[in-house]
Every structure is written in structure tokens, then in C-alpha cells.
Amino acid sequence: MLYRTWVEVSLDRIVKNLRAIQRTVGRDVVVSPVVKANAYGHGARMVARCLDAAGAHWLAVSTTEEGVELRDAGVRADILVMGDFLPFEEEAVVSHRLTPVIHSLARLRDYDRLASSSSRQLSCHLKIDTGMGRLGCRATAAELIDALRQARHVKLEGLMTHFASASDFGSPQTSDQIAAFGAFRAALRSAGITPPLTHLASSGPIAHGLQASWGNMVRPGLLLYGYAPPASGNAPRLMVTTVPALTWKAAVVEVRDLAAGDSVGYGARWRASRAARIAVLAVGYADGVPPELANRGKVIIGGHELPIVGAVSMDLTCVDVTECACARPGAAATLLGPVYDAVAMARDAGVDPRTILCRMGRRVSRVYSAQ
Ligand SMILES: *Cc1c(COP(=O)(O)O)cnc(C)c1O
Numbered sequence: 162m163l164y165r166t167w168v169e170v171s172l173d174r175i176v177k178n179l180r181a182i183q184r185t186v187g188r189d190v191v192v193s194p195v196v197k198a199n200a201y202g203h204g205a206r207m208v209a210r211c212l213d214a215a216g217a218h219w220l221a222v223s224t225t226e227e228g229v230e231l232r233d234a235g236v237r238a239d240i241l242v243m244g245d246f247l248p249f250e251e252e253a254v255v256s257h258r259l260t261p262v263i264h265s266l267a268r269l270r271d272y273d274r275l276a277s278s279s280s281r282q283l284s285c286h287l288k289i290d291t292g293m294g295r296l297g298c299r300a301t302a303a304e305l306i307d308a309l310r311q312a313r314h315v316k317l318e319g320l321m322t323h324f325a326s327a328s329d330f331g332s333p334q335t336s337d338q339i340a341a342f343g344a345f346r347a348a349l350r351s352a353g354i355t356p357p358l359t360h361l362a363s364s365g366p367i368a369h370g371l372q373a374s375w376g377n378m379v380r381p382g383l384l385l386y387g388y389a390p391p392a393s394g395n396a397p398r399l400m401v402t403t404v405p406a407l408t409w410k411a412a413v414v415e416v417r418d419l420a421a422g423d424s425v426g427y428g429a430r431w432r433a434s435r436a437a438r439i440a441v442l443a444v445g446y447a448d449g450v451p452p453e454l455a456n457r458g459k460v461i462i463g464g465h466e467l468p469i470v471g472a473v474s475m476d477l478t479c480v481d482v483t484e485c486a487c488a489r490p491g492a493a494a495t496l497l498g499p500v501y502d503a504v505a506m507a508r509d510a511g512v513d514p515r516t517i518l519c520r521m522g523r524r525v526s527r528v529y530s531a532q
Contacts, residue, residue, distance in 0.1 A: 162491060165443035166411040167526040170203050172211040174406035178385050179215060182367060185401040190375050191358065193219035193241060195382035197227055198519040202449075203386060203407055204527040206234040213238045221380050225250040228259040241286060241319075245296060251275055255283065260318065262286045264296045266308040269315070276314035286319030286358070291341040292334055293325045302348035309354055319358035319378065320346060327365035331394025335366065339373050365390045370400035388504050388514050409497040409521065411444035413462070413490055416482065425479050426471030431456055437481055440467075440488040444496065445476040449520035451510035454478075458509055461495040463487030 183192050194217055195201075200208035209220055209231045220236065222228050223244035231240055242261045245268070246254050254261055255275065263269050263285045276283040287305075290297030298305065309317060322342045326334040342361060349355070359376035364384035366374040369392065383390050387405035419425070419433045442460065446452045450473050458469040460478075465485040469478060482488035497503055497517075507514040 162412055162493060164412070164526040164528075165414075166409075166448055166524060167528050168202070168497075168521065169408045169410070169528050169530060170207070171406045171530055172207065173531055174387065174404055175203070175208060175385060176211060176215045178387055178403035178406065179212060179217065181401050181403055182379070182381050182384060185370070186367065186375055186379055189377060191219060191360075191378040192217065193221050193360070193378055193380050194385050195221045195363075195380050196231070197221065197223035197243070197382070201382060201386050201515065202518040202521040202525075204529070205230060207527070207529055209236050209238075210234055219378070225253050225257075225259060225261075229253050229257050232257040232259070243288075255279055260284055260286060262288050262296075262321065263298070264288050264290075265298055266300050266304065269298075269308050269312050273312035273315050276312075279314075282316050283314065284316040284318040286321050287317060287356070289320065289322045289342060289345050291322045291338040291345075293323050293338075295323075297322060302345050305345070306349060306352045306354065309349075310352075317354065317356045319360060320349070320356045321358075321360045321378075324361065324363065324366065324374070327363055328390045328392045328396075329394050330369070330392055330396040335371070335374065365392060368399050368401055369397045371397070383515055383518075386518065388502065391504060391508075391514070405497075405499070405502050407497065407503075407518075408495060408499075409525070410493045410495050411442045411448075411460075411478075413440045413488055413492045413494060414443045414477075415441040415490055416488055417441070424471070427474060428472055431471035431479075436483075438483045438488070439470065439479050440482040440492075440494070442478045442480065442494050443476075444478055444525075445474045447475045448522045448525050449517070450478050450496065451506070451512060451517065451520070453510040453512065454506070458506065459501065461498065461500060462492055466501070467494075 199205045213236045219239045221241040225246045228240045288297040290299045326332040358378045360378035362374045362379045368389045387403045419437045425431045452473045455472045467480045470481045503514045503517040
């Protein structure tokens with residue numbers, strides 16, 4: 162063992178997941194894998210390079226800095242920067258050939274000015290706010306058409322929106338948003354503006370086959386990493402199965418015996434009701450173990466499911482190994498794996514599975530296998 166805590170990432174599995182998604186949406190729909198937030202904890206550079214090599218034409222990130230990191234890692238695919246860029250990032254957007262998403266008419270004018278002084282044509286995608294109420298252009302179609310006609314130096318390569326309730330199949334919001342997007346698109350089309358790419362869907366509407374939301378491009382994040390977003394309401398059956406690509410482990414640093422009545426950790430939140438044996442793992446909330454798992458999470462050592470006891474500390478987590486003779490210092494404990502994955506941990510912690518993945522911190526070494 163070479164690490165205190167590490168994740169083993171199967172790049173091959175991520176590529177298989179990409180292919181499964183591509184098969185589901187069909188050849189006419191571009192799949193743009195979302196590799197923001199360090200590729201949901203899997204390591205953006207390695208994952209992006211591997212998707213690039215596997216033939217992905219587009220990758221999506223949130224920030225300019227994330228896009229720059231991928232260009233510097235040698236990624237050749239087009240890179241969509243979805244989280245807007247600030248004035249100090251303009252230079253990097255242009256020099257690293259990133260494609261920004263524009264979220265307002267004012268930003269479109271700024272970008273057109275930037276494009277007019279650039280030696281090559283700059284392109285962008287335009288996001289319409291159809292109900293998310295966060296980023297996205299809120300102008301009327303007429304205002305938008307006018308602004309696009311004036312932005313003569315910018316190439317409008319894509320039109321997009323983002324769903325607010327994508328996994329809630331009891332809500333009418335997604336179909337309302339699809340309709341609003343369709344109306345915008347039709348208005349632009351009748352004005353002769355036809356961006357080649359249109360996209361709305363993240364993992365939920367892809368996984369559940371909500372074809373009306375696919376346009377000709379989709380943006381899977383969670384699904385690419387092997388998890389269908391937990392759905393509520395009357396969800397249509399899953400159209401695509403992907404498999405988790407990551408196993409998270411931590412070393413046992415210490416095993417100790419406690420007498421009945423001894424307590425464990427901050428706030429003495431757990432107390433031994435009988436003689437007990439505790440293993441201390443080299444992983445804590447700074448590494449991404451949810452503090453919500455105090456006295457309710459579990460880890461696996463030697464095939465045994467063992468309960469987390471007491472508070473999760475910043476750097477350490479304790480488990481009750483009284484029933485498991487195999488927990489010795491140096492043994493590996495599995496926090497996430499085939500038996501207990503990020504969706505299961507998220508459920509126990511009362512958080513979204515994306516939270517589990519993207520909280521995995523810098524001290525968690527990423528180890529890659531081709532398999
Ligand atoms: C993060 C993000 C996605 C991917 O979301 P998942 O539900 O994880 O697939 C897609 N589109 C936008 C705009 C995002 O910010």
C-alpha cells in the first residue's frame with residue numbers, strides 16, 4: 162500500500178459509459194461529457210485526455226481555469242465553459258480556444274467586442290433561462306435576435322438551456338422549459354438564425370429517455386461516471402445503464418480495544434456498550450467523508466460491512482471492528498465500491514451523490530487503471 166487514502170479510477174469504464182450513452186441517444190446526437198469539478202472527483206486531466214482520445218468532440222467544464230487545465234493537458238476537443246467568464250479571464254478564453262456560454266445580451270456585446278479585436282473568429286453558445294432562474298439570458302426573442310444580428314464578429318455555435326427539476330418527474334417544470342426553449346428556437350429560426358447545436362439535457366433526461374429534451378447534443382455528468390441521478394415522481398424506466406468507475410479506499414492506521422463505557426471522538430458521540438475494538442481510518446471530512454455519516458455510515462474491510470462510530474473528524478474516521486478480526490493496521494478499508502457506491506453513501510448522508518464525488522479532496526490520490 163502506497164497511500165493513506167486513494168481512489169482507483171477505471172478509465173476504460175468511463176469510456177464504456179460514454180459509448181453506452183452514445184448508443185442510447187443515437188449517432189445524430191453529440192455527447193459532450195461534463196468534466197467540471199475535477200471530473201466529479203475522478204481527475205479532470207486524465208479523464209478528459211482519455212475521452213478526447215476516445216473521440217469525444219466536445220467536453221464541458223464550468224470555469225475558464227478548468228478549461229485552461231485541459232488545454233494544457235493536451236486536450237484537442239472543443240471545450241465548453243458553462244459557468245460564465247469574468248473580465249480577467251477573457252485573455253485565457255481566447256488564447257486557449259475555449260468556447261464560452263454567454264448568459265446575457267450585455268455579455269454578448271462584450272464578447273463581440275473581444276472578437277472584433279481577435280485575429281480569429283470566436284464562437285460561443287448562448288444559454289436561455291427557461292426557468293432555472295440562475296444563469297441564462299432572460300431577454301425576449303426579439304431582443305435576442307436584434308443583439309445577435311449586431312454581434313457580427315461572433316459565431317453562434319450553440320443554443321442551450323438547463324433544467325431546474327430534471328430528476329423530478331412529478332413536476333411539470335421540465336416540459337414547460339422544453340416548450341419555452343422550443344419557442345425561442347423557432348423565433349430565431351424564422352429570423353434566419355440557426356445555431357448548429359441545441360442542447361438541454363443533463364444526466365436525468367438522458368438516462369430516462371426524455372428524447373424531447375435531447376436536441377442534437379447532451380451534457381451527461383453523473384451518468385458518465387456510472388450513476389443514474391436518483392429520480393422522484395413517476396420516472397420512466399432507465400434507458401441506459403452505466404457502471405461506477407471509481408473505488409475509494411483508506412488505510413487502517415490504528416486498531417485499539419475499548420472497555421465498556423469508553424467513548425470515541427469529538428463530542429463523545431459514540432460510547433461502547435460492551436468491550437469493543439475500533440479501527441481508525443486515514444480519511445476524514447477534509448478528504449470528503451460526509452460529516453453527516455457520524456454514527457450512521459459504513460465501510461467495508463475484508464468483506465465485512467462495518468459501522469462508522471462517533472463523529473467524522475477532519476483527518477480520521479473510526480469504525481467498529483469488534484466483529485472483524487481482519488482489521489489490522491495497514492489493512493485497506495473500502496469507502497466506495499461495488500457494494501456501497503456513491504448513491505448509497507449519499508442516501509445515508511442525506512445529500513446528492515454529486516456532492517459525495519466532488520468533495521473528494523486533494524489528499525485522496527487518484528490511481529488509474531486502463532481496465
Ligand atoms: C453540471 C452540469 C451538467 C451535468 O449535470 P449531471 O446532472 O451531473 O449530468 C449539465 N449541464 C450543466 C449546465 C451543468 O452545470
